[in-house]
Amino acid sequence: MTYTFTTNDFLLMVQGAGITFLLTIIAGVIGTFMGFLVGWARTTKNAVFYYSLGAYVDIIRSIPLIIQFVLFNSFMAIAGYPMDPFISGIITLSIYISGYVAEVVKAGIESVPDVTRKAARGLGMTYYQDFFYVVVPIGMRTVFPSWTGLMLGLMKDTSLIAVLGATPPELLRSSQIIINRIQEPLMILLGAGAFYFIMCYVITHFAGRYEKIWQQKRQAAL
Amino acid sequence: MIEIQEVHKSFGSLKVLKGIDLTVEKGEVVCLIGASGSGKSTLLLCINALESINSGKIIVDGIDVHAPQTNQDQLRRKLGIIFQQFNAFPHLTAQQNVALAPRKVLKTPTKYAQALAQEHLAKVGLGDKLDRYPAQLSGGQQQRLAIARALAMEPDYLLLDEVTSALDPELVGEVLDTLRMLAEDGMTMIAVTHEIPFAREVADRVAFFHQGVIHEIGPAKELINNPQQQRTKEFLGNIL
Amino acid sequence: MFEYTFQWRVVWKHWPQLLEAGLLTLQLTILSIIIGLVIASVLAVFRDSSNPFAKYLSVTWVALARNTPALLQIYMAYFGLGAFGIHLSPYTAVLGAVAFNNAGYLAEILRGGFSTVPASQKFAARGLGLTATQSYIYITLPQVLQAVFLPIVNQVIWAMLATSLGMIIGLQELTGMTTFLQSQTFRPFEFYFVAACMYLVIAKIATMLAQIVAAHMFKGGADK
Numbered sequence: 001m002t003y004t005f006t007t008n009d010f011l012l013m014v015q016g017a018g019i020t021f022l023l024t025i026i027a028g029v030i031g032t033f034m035g036f037l038v039g040w041a042r043t044t045k046n047a048v049f050y051y052s053l054g055a056y057v058d059i060i061r062s063i064p065l066i067i068q069f070v071l072f073n074s075f076m077a078i079a080g081y082p083m084d085p086f087i088s089g090i091i092t093l094s095i096y097i098s099g100y101v102a103e104v105v106k107a108g109i110e111s112v113p114d115v116t117r118k119a120a121r122g123l124g125m126t127y128y129q130d131f132f133y134v135v136v137p138i139g140m141r142t143v144f145p146s147w148t149g150l151m152l153g154l155m156k157d158t159s160l161i162a163v164l165g166a167t168p169p170e171l172l173r174s175s176q177i178i179i180n181r182i183q184e185p186l187m188i189l190l191g192a193g194a195f196y197f198i199m200c201y202v203i204t205h206f207a208g209r210y211e212k213i214w215q216q217k218r219q220a221a222l
Numbered sequence: 223m224i225e226i227q228e229v230h231k232s233f234g235s236l237k238v239l240k241g242i243d244l245t246v247e248k249g250e251v252v253c254l255i256g257a258s259g260s261g262k263s264t265l266l267l268c269i270n271a272l273e274s275i276n277s278g279k280i281i282v283d284g285i286d287v288h289a290p291q292t293n294q295d296q297l298r299r300k301l302g303i304i305f306q307q308f309n310a311f312p313h314l315t316a317q318q319n320v321a322l323a324p325r326k327v328l329k330t331p332t333k334y335a336q337a338l339a340q341e342h343l344a345k346v347g348l349g350d351k352l353d354r355y356p357a358q359l360s361g362g363q364q365q366r367l368a369i370a371r372a373l374a375m376e377p378d379y380l381l382l383d384e385v386t387s388a389l390d391p392e393l394v395g396e397v398l399d400t401l402r403m404l405a406e407d408g409m410t411m412i413a414v415t416h417e418i419p420f421a422r423e424v425a426d427r428v429a430f431f432h433q434g435v436i437h438e439i440g441p442a443k444e445l446i447n448n449p450q451q452q453r454t455k456e457f458l459g460n461i462l
Numbered sequence: 463m464f465e466y467t468f469q470w471r472v473v474w475k476h477w478p479q480l481l482e483a484g485l486l487t488l489q490l491t492i493l494s495i496i497i498g499l500v501i502a503s504v505l506a507v508f509r510d511s512s513n514p515f516a517k518y519l520s521v522t523w524v525a526l527a528r529n530t531p532a533l534l535q536i537y538m539a540y541f542g543l544g545a546f547g548i549h550l551s552p553y554t555a556v557l558g559a560v561a562f563n564n565a566g567y568l569a570e571i572l573r574g575g576f577s578t579v580p581a582s583q584k585f586a587a588r589g590l591g592l593t594a595t596q597s598y599i600y601i602t603l604p605q606v607l608q609a610v611f612l613p614i615v616n617q618v619i620w621a622m623l624a625t626s627l628g629m630i631i632g633l634q635e636l637t638g639m640t641t642f643l644q645s646q647t648f649r650p651f652e653f654y655f656v657a658a659c660m661y662l663v664i665a666k667i668a669t670m671l672a673q674i675v676a677a678h679m680f681k682g683g684a685d686k
Binding site: 298 | 580582583585586587588589590591592593596600601604605608680681
């Protein structure tokens with residue numbers, strides 16, 4: 001008996017791609033917010049923040065995502081708060097990506113020359129005015145390409161959480177389900193690869209256009 | 223002796239040199255002046271075979287620089303070149319920067335090359351900075367390092383490409399002093415420069431470049447104090 | 463909350479197996495980086511080649527490696543290649559896929575490294591009479607090495623993390639072995655915790671070694 005690839009299978013993959021996208025956006029927003037706070041706290045002159053959050057960043061970036069995920073789940077279970085794997089999946093992904101975002105944000109803030117900050121303070125700006133009106137706009141433009149790269153990485157990493165059965169079938173998991181039924185791994189995997197490729201390409205393209213607009217604005221201002 | 227005969231050079235459709243004739247005798251100092259883009263720097267690179275030429279001839283001590291049978295690597299040992307951007311090798315100390323070419327090109331034993339480096343660094347006033355890396359030196363010091371590096375190859379000629387243009391004003395003097403000392407020692411030099419007072423004082427002759435040709439050439443003091451051509455007057459009037 | 467008693471003795475009992483799995487992880491990491499670097503060097507050269515086939519191969523490889531998940535690449539090696547009659551062991555599939563992935567990223571790192579050395583450095587070297595080869599060996603290459611060193615170390619850590627995906631196709635590297643052991647003993651937290659510590663230690667040691675090497679090799683610092 002042979003099985004064939006049906007329209008429904010295709011729709012399942014499209015739906016999977018949608019879930020991949022959704023997971024990326026949710027974890028991306030939460031993780032970027034957390035990472036921003038961590039990265040910023042590490043640039044203040046507070047030694048406690050610097051070293052404790054440095055350890056946070058180090059640990060997250062040295063342990064495989066799969067292990068972080070199962071460890072978090074089993075910890076919540078033994079702590080007496082078993083969690084819906086979908087929620088814990090999003091939490092783990094957010095924490096995971098926040099570690100990487102923190103480093104990028106820190107680099108962005110540090111890329112703003114000290115004289116520029118002194119100039120802002122010299123105009124009578126407070127620390128926070130300097131930070132939000134001068135440092136953030138300049139620094140974040142510098143690291144925007146790195147941040148885009150992190151979000152693409154996050155999108156690819158959502159596949160891990162789903163393979164462990166934690167979320168509704170995103171792209172790779174739904175592909176696996178179809179493979180199990182029709183036993184045509186090569187074609188389906190090529191298809192899934194094409195989906196990922198297109199999504200990455202679209203994000204890179206828009207990020208590139210956004211950057212170009214910035215540059216044009218800057219040139220127009222000169 | 224460097225003989226430049228009817229040299230033409232273009233980048234694509236842009237004609238940079240349109241028939242340059244110039245002879246520089248041993249021991250002579252010739253300064254090339256003129257607006258940016260008039261072809262002065264390109265000529266230096268052509269003398270050193272770092273750029274090719276389209277037609278004409280450049281002959282250094284009887285050797286045709288751009289002839290196919292010429293060993294250009296060997297020829298460049300005679301011709302030290304120093305650039306506007308100091309181009310110190312950032313991964314090497316001052317001493318290593320200077321000793322590298324003697325060791326690798328002339329096969330001087332390391333010990334002698336190091337002694338040679340110390341000698342030349344002392345000459346340019348960097349005798350106490352042997353183990354510093356370029357990033358730890360000021361712009362003026364990096365440029366003097368570049369001069370010592372070129373001198374260590376014991377070249378017969380020095381080609382200087384706007385060597386003070388990238389320096390802060392207060393650092394220009396120390397580099398010019400070094401060049402003055404070399405001129406007194408009888409080093410043959412062709413220098414592209416915007417330092418007109420320096421040219422007047424140190425150069426034997428000055429050549430004014432305009433749109434790819436030598437518009438006017440003559441003894442330094444004469445040409446600068448009393449230019450004959452209208453363009454030269456305008457240029458000097460603007461810059462002085 | 464916390465009526466749970468941690469039992470670490472059971473982990474200790476299986477320590478030899480964990481250690482062995484940790485070594486397998488280390489081995490996969492190192493091999494995948496070496497293979498990746500060799501391929502990446504070729505890809506970086508091909509990228510600027512005048513041969514359209516070489517250029518196309520390089521561009522495609524880099525784009526595929528960077529724009530699809532590493533897990534998909536492992537599936538491709540393990541399940542997908544079956545369509546061509548190629549059946550890889552989990553070990554070979556993971557090694558091949560991670561090396562494929564590394565090559566894509568490392569090629570870009572190498573290209574970036576070469577672009578950090580200004581052309582004027584070569585001019586200066588040639589102006590001193592160094593030959594093209596000498597200028598490449600003594601001037602360009604050391605500066606490229608300095609520029610790519612830390613990014614390559616990051617890629618090593620990343621490769622180590624990626625080998626954990628071997629667990630999903632049944633390879634008993636550190637994560638796979640941990641999953642197997644906890645399923646036998648029903649002590650997931652203890653086992654995964656120890657595995658996490660092992661990854662952390664490997665990464666820390668690698669980073670520290672790299673810093674020592676960098677401090678000795680790259681004293682000049684960046685050219686500013």
